[in-house]
Amino acid sequence: MKLTLNHFFILFIIFSSSLTQAQKTGNFIKASIGYGSSSSYYIEDYGSQEEVDVMGGGLYLQGEYIIGLKSWFSVRPYAGAIFESVDKDQNIQNQPQYKVTTNAFLVGGKIRICAPIPWVAPFIESGIGASIGKFETFTPSVNFNKSDALLHIPFNFGLALGRKNSFEIGFSGYFHPAAKQSTGVFAVGYTFPLD
Template identity: 85%
Template sequence: MTLTLRWYIILLFAILLSSITQAQTTGNFIKASIGYGSSSSYYIEDYGSQDEVDVMGGGLYLQGEYIIGLKSWLSVRPYAGAIFESVDKNQNIQNQPQYKVTTNAFLMGGKVRFCAPIPWVAPFIEGGIGTSMGKFETFTPNVDFNKSTVLLHIPFSIGLAVGRHNNFEIGISGYFHPAAKQSTGVFAIGYNFPLD
């Protein structure tokens, strides 16, 4: 974990422990998230002699959301974000393909969240539709997709909104890219800043 990432995490915990936040019920908020994303192919594949090789890409995930809280349990969330992944090259492989699955793209779209309006720990689920713009590579024994393009993605998330006013979030998200035959899983933490 880099020093900069540690400072971001410390800052988020300091904000969480602050007593000057407002409850997220209805109204408008901005949410900032940071996390780790990892992409893989949809298919279970035999990598032959490369079964010891990690073909999944991994890297930094950032996202911002504008939250429109319609009810204490329902919100609409336009979002913009980015994911930057890479795969370590295996120098021990000679005369064999280097399989990999990576996403390096900007993400935009909209989601709807359903949340249990419970103080301190509120589970949520959300889904929507969006667009990814960037470079996608899915190179496996059965798939060879390598393009810089604009693709449809389908976001899906589950998680917990925690803290006295549910401003701090811990969640797992998936971004499914059907055209590239890959999906990106994300573990992220976020904080909601009230605008009202």
């Protein structure tokens, strides 16, 4: 028997329809913890200071309320926080202390598109939010130091793991255009059903 493109298409439909039953719609809570690191948007020329690390790093926490509308689509209001610092001893005499840090609470909403398969389901998500706290971007070309509420744009991708995709590992980016900085996060999470 010769397999044609139509046969592969029919097998794909049968296979994917049985897998989507492992995904559930409904309401969930997700808790995440991880490490975040902020840096400037700009490529800097530090001259004699090329070895100086100006990136801040620290604890990242986030909670999400998940509204699962389809097996592959969900809406996710979120609240979280990131607390960063930099090494204050850069061992450079008579040089400014360059640094990029974010210490803020994060609120917003995003949407997720996920492959509706069990065990290993890749996802991507984005949205819009606000960061409320202190932002420092002090580099040779940027001098931003404010405690304020700023717009941020989240962009996340990762893998939902397990038979019911309850565990997650992912990478997130929070872009703060006003502060000319972005925060990259590596986090792990767990999803709890509310039903």
